Amino acid sequence: MAEKPPTTPRPDSGPYPETIAAIATATGRGGIGVIRISGGGLLDFAWTLSGKQLRARTATLVDFRAADGSSIDSGLLIYFPAPYSFTGEDVLELQGHGGAVVMQMLLARCLDLGARLAEPGEFTRRAYHNGKLDLAQAEAVIDLIDAATTTAARSAVRSLQGEFSNEVNVLLEQLIELRALVEATLDFPEEEVDFLEAADAYGRLERLQQSLARVFDRAHQGRLLQSGLHVVLAGQPNVGKSSLLNRLAGDDLAIVTSVAGTTRDVVRSTLQIEGIPLHIIDTAGLHATEDEIEKIGMERTWREIERADVVVLLADARSGIGTAERVILDQLPAHLRRITVFNKIDLAGHQAECHDEAGGLAISLSAKYGEGIELLRQQLLKIAGWHPAEDVFIARERHLRALADTRKHIETALARLPELELFAEELRLAQAALASITGKFGADDLLGEIFGRFCIGK
Template sequence: MTLLYHPDTIAAIATAPGRGGVGVIRVSGQDLSAIVAGLIGRALTPRHAHFAKFKDEDGSVIDEGLALYFPGPNSFTGEHVLELQGHGGPVVMRMLLARCVALGARHAEPGEFTKRAFLNSKLDLAQAEAVADLIDAQSEAAARSALKSLDGAFSREINTLVEELINLRMLVEATIDFPEEDIDFLEAANARGRLNELQAQLARVLATASQGRLLREGMHVVLIGQPNVGKSSLMNALAGEEIAIVTDIAGTTRDTVRELIQLDGVPLHIIDTAGLRETTDTVEQIGIERTWRAVDKADLALLLLDSREGVTPHDEAILERLPPALPVLRVFNKIDLTGETAGVVGETEVHVSAQSGSGLDELRTRLLHMAGWHGANEGVFIARERHLDAIRRAAEHLINAGHAFHALELFAEELRLAQVTLNEITGEFSSDDLLGVIFSRFCIGK
């Protein structure tokens, strides 16, 4: 493995901002001898914890704690890494970091430690992204899936597909290069069947990755409807606490109220909005404008309806104004006042009582179904929208390859493009711009 050592040394506080019992300074570079000598004054045994006093330039003690040294390439970044574990006060941490900088390091950029691990082939790009996803996980299911990606589960799926593509490309190239041979390489090797199997494998990976994207990013659900149909009551019932103010006065909710809830480990960003009606109240008008902006950004709309009145002309007007591509679930509320039975009717209708809780379990199940969630699965790995986009583009190239099966040059080119597209996921072929965007979203010290 060839390591891409950087000429400079980087340092950062690796623990979260604020006070804590322990704080960690992380340093990575090609030569850390000056920093170790200046801070600790003695050599460190690799991969052993040493109790030490961390000293300032004048010999005074800044702090005391543990020092660990990991020589490259057997470290997280592939470079020499030093970790200083001291007391977690922000002042002490800043003093230790300043001392490292004075001894020759510079402040690390966001995600720079993980970026160096990627550039030094310690992680591929999908694994590097999983580091940030594990830190940002909003549920236990998301954390477990991120850990699977960090362990390489997603990358192995992609690499298996790439290997199959390479084998198929070899057959096509052999047929192109030796047209005078009597052997039909493609026919003998069942190239059509292998292409079909590749398409089926890619579809399975896309389905699993889609589940992983849901765990990572969740779904934005907007509650809309006329005033007093129970939007705020439903939000409180789903959240399990009093998030939104509930009164009998129409127009109580004048701004969007957001709450994150989890259903089966899937994050749902629920947005309660102002009731949609004609009004001369300036503040309420602003709230209604914000409602429509929230609708434009939503993945799913819950249209709350009063079960006593059914779908009114005003409700029809709301439905007509919704974006055509936005899925809508009609929720008939207040069935406790009508005596109706709770439950799901068809694909896009649920009858509930936010007051009594009747029908809420059916609503939760329907929400997960419309989100595309098929239930917790140990095989789910975390994924991002860019991964799904690459898989979809690769699938299109395989479809095109099938159409060009007897035009060998075109067939070979579509297979090559599918391979290049899949390699974007693991970083086999990635632009510097893409790397800059990905790692800039990491936290400092990681």
């Protein structure tokens, strides 16, 4: 066995004195399984585990040894010294065979050597606290893992690489510069300087508003890529909801018969249109009934409608909107966007078209033959607010709220001029809202909520 390497020092201070370990690959069988370890002084850890000296960022073939010297598994061991690692600490990556039992045996050995099991998201949280990622980049890690479309994945990579953060930081610099000028004027009131004119306060804020609007638009598009649009198909029994779901999904997901009430529970499907995830929910027909099962199905329908972004109300093109449809319309939440679809134009002798209907948009189509389906797809994208763009970055609801709060404080600041004290306070609030995106001013409870949603080992 090779001579034991010199002991590497453990960090004397910092928020993370402990060594953590976790399985970083998915549960189950696989060709390769990975265990990640992060902490301080990990060359000693690696020596005890493998009996091998390691070179930085070089894969070394080793036997992973149990306490009695027997081999648990053989594989690759890679050492990433601090601060040149994902977490900014010493990191070991153990690549072994991907069986569930052998991975658990190897993890248990790491815990016996003094590591503890990592909490969800703890590796990424350490990367954030050690300055390897800001908060928006850290969130992009899980967004990349959860990406449901290729467009969402590409946008998450942009955020992970810092595009979103860079845009936010440019806005922050402009705010900070303007705040510095305001504070200087407040500190030296005897200076006969016309602040509003000399600092171009109005012009600066207007340009800032324009830049903020562009960032908000890109972030909104990214939010759509991340969460998608939840669409509920509602209407009387046998108007073609299940046929429309199948046509949109391109598969026979729901049973279609001429018997009214075939669908008694919600049927879900996720598809994508131009990269936007579309969560389509087919529901039980809404009508008066004494059937207990149908009643339960309709209760679930109304619960889905309450959570929806858009409701597509189907009606038969031959009969149009009748009393039953008006009863449904009257019960829809006032804020809910809707599209009225007149289905079965193949039986009514009508053409596929998009037209205005009292209270909203209407589309005539045939779910059976696919006529007018593309009209519906495009209108759903329009309602979502999507427009094609190449430079979208992934964003979350909290990012949009922060940008909206920033915009509100800037608008209020403009209204406060020339009252410099109030103007300065609104700029401070705008800066705090904007800085919360990257985590420069982040509360501990917010960090706990964000990283707690990560998987263990990330």
